[in-house]
Amino acid sequence: MENSSHGTIYGINGPVIKVRGNHAFQMYEMVLVGHDRLIGEVIRVFETETIVQVYENTTGLKPGEPVISTGKPLTVKLGPGIIGNVFDGIERPLERIAEKTGIFIKRGSIMDNLDRNKLWHVRMLARPGDYVNQGEFIAEVKETESVIHKIMVPPGIKGEVIEAVGDGEYNIDQTIVKVRDGKTIHNLSLVQEWPVREPRPYYHRLPLNIPLITGQRIIDTLFPMAKGGAAAIPGGFGTGKTLTQHQLAKWANADIIVYVGCGERGNEITEVLEDFPKLVDPRTGRPLMERTVLIGNTSNMPVAAREASIYTGITLAEYYRDMGYDVAIMADSTSRWAEALREISGRLEEMPAEEGFPAYLPSRLSEFYERAGRVENFNKTEGSVSIIGAVSPQGGDFSEPVTQNTKRFVRCFWALDKALAYTRHYPAINWTNSYSEYSQELSEWYSVNAHPEFMDKKAKISRILQEEEKLLDIVKLIGSDILPDEQKLVLETARAIRQGFLQQNAYHEQDTYVPIKKQYLMMDSILRFYEKAVKLVSIGVPVSVIRKSGAFEELIRIKYNIPNDDFSAFEDLNGRLEKILEEIEAEYKK
């Protein structure tokens, strides 16, 4: 081929294309494949052949069709119009695809990532004569009622503003600011581009000492997540990974949510699309969809785009972090992404490591989770990206490579348990296998912002659960009847903790999200009662009497009976429970 920017297709194997006739392709360059110009990416370069993964179905491609170089890596467009939108794995808007091709996604639909006709009301911040640095805010756009989109100087650009438009309506292509850096003049618009596989730069990292509050008791209290942290939710099928991710997407106190449906069900994307516009963000009073962006590359969509979807998602997240927002990204499921890697690797006939996964699986996972963090941006704002990745271990067996390698790079591990799910104990997060390494760093925040005794109460709750664990081993062998009463009391209290505190019903209006103060008060009521009951038992009151009083049932029903916005009822409850115990005591002493 004479034309140096062309190659021709030589081999086709699923999404993997071998190209000959051009040696000038760059690694990770985006290319257009075939007469239909399917989007692809260069993933290997050899002396005689270049290998391309294609983001669309390759049926019908022929050897000899052209492969055109674009000279730039796979990038995403960053600008207003992202929030509230649904994209596929390479940031193509699914709504627009639907307008063009109906209920099915037809291939070869190259289109604008963001709406280029829409006019945004722009409030200018930069003035001619200003000296601006990378990351600096030059304008603002109200992207949705909940999100002010800061227009920033793209990374790597600095200089003097030589021209700036006035406030007004602009589309994303129009130049709003001209910046002169030495001899070069940069035309800045509302939009910038960024290669998805490259982390966006920041000034420096900050300690992870602020929790991402989720309103889910077992998470916030026992296994808390930090803003800027990384967490994994592993679990067999049907144990509640997606539901937990949805719960976090709904209720976590992040400013922006990026939800990546990576190789999972179409209906789960649909569900978010139906629910989120109707649900109200407790902090802003606005629909949740106004702070959410969805990336949906479902299991039946092309596998190479699934591989890219994770990077597209994290790049969008970093972009909003740069504006000073706390962003949380949910990836459901990272295992499907790992499988996409495996599939492509298999077609390249690479030497596999464990279970057919390529040897570079751990490094890819670590690169991804490293993109989480709380940072100070170049523009002096603070922002964070928190990553919550679902893991779908084969056979529900946590010893498989994706779970094991993920464990090395996350510090929060919410292990879902089949046995709990079978008994419909939801969320089925196992309190003995799960952990959070952030607890320590977050303890100060909890003491100051939740309650000085929060950490203390949490420790006591954990201890009762641990004791129960030991006792249950005995009960399995001999039954609970012959245990001494103080141990029976531990069992009863632990049951109340499990059913009243750990179990949380995602479908219950009040229980779906619980403020941290209420979480504290619930622990407090349970422990107050327990400590007094211990005293009664020590003077000989049988646990069965306490049990008959119905007090444990009251503790279990706090979550339904005491509303999230009025905690005064706790005092009544504590008083009532105290009275019950006093009466039992009086009765017994007689």
Add this chain to the structure above:
Amino acid sequence: MNVEYMGLKEISGPLVVIDGVKDASYEEMVEITVGRNKRLGRIIEIYGEMCVVQVFEGTRGISLENTRSRLLGKPLKMPLSMELLGRVLDGIGRPVDGLGEIFPEKSRDINGEPLNPVMREYPRNFIQTGISSIDGLITLIRGQKLPVFSGSGLPHNQLAVQIVRQAKITDAGNENFAVVFAAMGVKHDVAEYFRQSFQKSGVLDRVVMFRNLANDPVVERIVTPRCALTVAEYLAYDKGMHVLVILTDMTAYAEALREISSSKGEIPSRKGYPGYLYSDLASIYERAGMVKGCKGSITQIPILTMPNDDITHPIPDLTGYITEGQIVLDKNFALKGIYPPINVLPSLSRLMKDGIGEGYTREDHPHVANQLFASYAKVQEVRALASVIGEEELSPVDKLYMNFGREFENRFIAQDFRENRSIEDTLDLGWELLRLLPKEELDRLSPDIIDKYYTVPESKKGDF
């Protein structure tokens, strides 16, 4: 394109390699003539002028020299027409019932295209199957994909037949209802059993049957479910029908996939299955659903036999990761003589939450379901204990659980193959069973629900 290529370069299992091919396209169909017999194949890999072709009818009798191959210029397409209703086809969609040709209205690539998630409609309509364990605890929803995980010797076929016979799929009558049945690698008598039962229940003229039997070519199995789903999509989205798709046995399907993969020399992942088994199964199961602006729906009931009754085997495991729940059959129940032998604890319907309760089935449905699950889970603990210390040594409450467990299995799970229970009967039965337990044990129920349903209504007292 009438170029014929003489001979082959290589034969490996169900695959052949043709060399010197000009202008082949990926996934294009190839006609291979061996003597007087013509076979169909599909190009699954191209490298320069070499094409790897998967031969549907298998490679028996093929040598490097005795073939002539011709490219057909298009991928495998399924001819579509309303005339398909009532017909029996082979595994790649050719009529085998001797009732003559089908004149297609159109034809479509069997691989279909991915449904755009923004065009899906979230499924919410309850399908009453008349089977208590399913309706009450694993509710089937129109547009759902809900597989049956079974084992050899278990009555999954009867269950499927009972569901087809009793399912109330449409709100109005049943004129808008069709069944697409795809048999993959099943025995002749199984396929025949299905055909006869469809006939007996008078639905045969609404059934499209695809038959790839155990002695039919293995590779053909790869396309059978895709042909079936192409027909289902046509009936649902072009013709607005509610389609129930039964795919059996998905295990035979996956084994065929494994066979081809190993012939290609691909690197296996678990148990020899290819690394793309998940994506491949998803490309089948995700073709269930409902779409905006369209009356029809596709509900899928895939049936699979779990090798060694092992639910962690890649086939049930990856299926469970894609489908919206599962109905798990259990040998131990069958041994106890319980039909249908459904073990409800590992079973799940993920879509039931949005399709039950007030306005759908009955207000108390989610509560009863929850409580029955929790109480029955507790029965397992008590039984484990009883097996250690003996039933007589159990506490009085635990004895009540033992009784509840037996009654639950014998009256709620077990029901006759002919018995068709309404959802009201199922829920009332659930309450009747819960009343075997003391009120304090019912920790999943709110006080007002207990007051309303647990306490035996005066008027009904005489019944017990």
